[in-house]
Amino acid sequence: MDHSKQIQEIASRLFAENKIDYFVGYRQNSFDDTQVPFLITDPAEIPKLVFTERSVFNLSNYLKPDHTKRKRVGLVVKGCDSRALNLMLTESQVKRENVYIIGICCEGVLNEKGEKAQNCVECVMPDPVVYDEILGTASGKREYIVNADIKELAQKALTERADYFENIFENCIRCNACRHSCPLCYCAKCCIDQETSTLYHGANTSSAGMHALMTWSLHLAGRCVDCRNCEKACPSHLPLHLLHKQNEMVIYENFQQHLAGMEKDDRGAFYKYSLSDPDDFIL
Amino acid sequence: METEVKKAQGTMVSAENPDITAPADWQPVIMGILCNWCSYAGSDLTGTSRIQYPPNIRIIRVPCSSRVDPWFIIKSLQTAADGVLISGCHPGDCHYISGNYYARRRFLVTKKLLNFIGYHENRVQFSWVSAAEGPKFAKVVAKVTEDIKQLGPLHRYKKENF
Numbered sequence: 209m210d211h212s213k214q215i216q217e218i219a220s221r222l223f224a225e226n227k228i229d230y231f232v233g234y235r236q237n238s239f240d241d242t243q244v245p246f247l248i249t250d251p252a253e254i255p256k257l258v259f260t261e262r263s264v265f266n267l268s269n270y271l272k273p274d275h276t277k278r279k280r281v282g283l284v285v286k287g288c289d290s291r292a293l294n295l296m297l298t299e300s301q302v303k304r305e306n307v308y309i310i311g312i313c314c315e316g317v318l319n320e321k322g323e324k325a326q327n328c329v330e331c332v333m334p335d336p337v338v339y340d341e342i343l344g345t346a347s348g349k350r351e352y353i354v355n356a357d358i359k360e361l362a363q364k365a366l367t368e369r370a371d372y373f374e375n376i377f378e379n380c381i382r383c384n385a386c387r388h389s390c391p392l393c394y395c396a397k398c399c400i401d402q403e404t405s406t407l408y409h410g411a412n413t414s415s416a417g418m419h420a421l422m423t424w425s426l427h428l429a430g431r432c433v434d435c436r437n438c439e440k441a442c443p444s445h446l447p448l449h450l451l452h453k454q455n456e457m458v459i460y461e462n463f464q465q466h467l468a469g470m471e472k473d474d475r476g477a478f479y480k481y482s483l484s485d486p487d488d489f490i491l
Numbered sequence: 492m493e494t495e496v497k498k499a500q501g502t503m504v505s506a507e508n509p510d511i512t513a514p515a516d517w518q519p520v521i522m523g524i525l526c527n528w529c530s531y532a533g534s535d536l537t538g539t540s541r542i543q544y545p546p547n548i549r550i551i552r553v554p555c556s557s558r559v560d561p562w563f564i565i566k567s568l569q570t571a572a573d574g575v576l577i578s579g580c581h582p583g584d585c586h587y588i589s590g591n592y593y594a595r596r597r598f599l600v601t602k603k604l605l606n607f608i609g610y611h612e613n614r615v616q617f618s619w620v621s622a623a624e625g626p627k628f629a630k631v632v633a634k635v636t637e638d639i640k641q642l643g644p645l646h647r648y649k650k651e652n653f
Contacts, residue, residue, distance in 0.1 A: 358607075361607070362607070366506065366507065366606075366609055366611060367507060367508070367509060367609070369607065369608065369609045370507045370508070370608070370609025370610075370647060371609070372609075373608040373609050374609070374647060374648075377648070399560075399562055413650075414648060415569055415648040415649065415650050415652070418565070418569065418608075418648045419565055419566070419569050419648075422561075422565050422604070422605075422608070423561070423562045423565055425604070426561035426562070426565075426597075426600070426601060426604065427561075427562075429561075429597075429600050429604075430596075430600070450607075451604065451607075451608075454603065454604055454607045455600050455603075455604055458599065458600050458603045458604070459600060462599060463596060477596065478593060478596055478597055479593075481589060481592035481593050481595070481596055482592075483582070483592070485592065485595050485596055485599070486599060487582065487595055487619075489598075489599060489602060489617065490595070490598070490617045490618060490619055491616060491617065491618035491619075491631050491634065491635075
């Protein structure tokens with residue numbers, strides 16, 4: 209899955225035709241074989257653009273006004289990234305005419321250990337759902353698989369699970385990198401910052417970590433596309449996907465097999481309802 | 492210090508945290524978040540009908556059950572509450588037509604996620620109570636209070652412990 213040449217050609221064409229102000233792609237890291245997001249305004253930097261199975265990050269995140277200042281952007285998206293972008297378009301965070309999307313039919317990216325990443329093994333949509341140009345051959349929608357870690361954890365006893373998650377929340381340093389790296393966390397003010405507002409509440413405890421991560425994951429429930437940008441950004445290497453995949457599983461099983469960002473103009477699962485939604489848990 | 496005293500004479504064991512116990516006469520604090528149009532009026536009817544219900548519930552009025560952000564539940568469990576009861580209009584009776592349908596989706600996901608990270612499923616409960624259902628409200632509160640008494644005090648992630 210090496211599309212570096214094609215992406216370079218497309219980028220230089222877009223700059224030549226003056227269709228874009230920014231191009232967002234990937235660049236080789238200087239010290240190892242990993243890649244980093246690469247934002248360019250100068251066509252002279254185009255030869256540095258690459259795309260291989262090491263291109264792990266979700267570049268839709270760079271459509272936030274902080275990065276590209278609502279200008280015209282060309283960007284590279286994989287299947288999951290395009291779902292996030294689709295949601296951003298639906299939620300009016302970015303104008304369709306301002307983005308030129310190069311969709312890539314993804315064959316799965318590698319994790320830090322060099323194996324195929326878990327979210328790629330369990331991927332439901334490797335092809336881009338929104339694009340101007342498509343590279344590679346589409347392989348179509350796949351069947352939904354319940355996350356292996358979720359299944360394993362669900363088997364454990366309540367207290368065991370509680371201890372496991374307390375350890376996770378304890379290790380959260382609350383740097384908010386998960387929030388900043390998420391393309392769907394775009395609120396100008398965030399309610400989880402309330403806990404940071406005073407000296408007392410700002411203390412970094414597992415309680416504050418639980419509050420921050422749980423609120424964050426529940427606000428993303430029904431919208432998370434499982435790109436795992438948050439997990440890649442987390443300096444404490446927390447398994448943040450557990451919270452999101454749990455929500456995704458409950459939503460898929462109970463709400464008409466809803467998966468976020470798969471269709472145009474389809475908002476999150478919590479923006480619609482069905483009269484037949486389960487309510488056996490309500491007294 | 493307080494927890495240690497409780498431990499010495501304790502008989503109630505926390506469901507999430509077996510190390511934590513409380514005296515037999517321990518009373519839980521339950522956060523009740525009620526919708527203005529049905530459940531709040533229902534609880535009012537319970538009072539005006541002179542029906543007794545456990546005083547453990549602390550009621551907050553919200554415009555609609557869909558006003559309840561999962562964040563409220565997390566904040567309650569993190570601060571004072573040992574349990575949360577959220578109540579709204581019956582499906583189809585919402586003052587805002589469809590608010591409780593949206594709320595229902597959120598509640599299911601919130602409940603499952605809280606259970607997944609290690610809260611007992613009875614800590615957070617939901618009910619539909621209409622403005623005419625005074626006796627039902629008393630029954631619901633009694634049931635929820637009893638459930639949470641069984642579970643014992645909530646200790647994990649409580650802010651006061653840090």
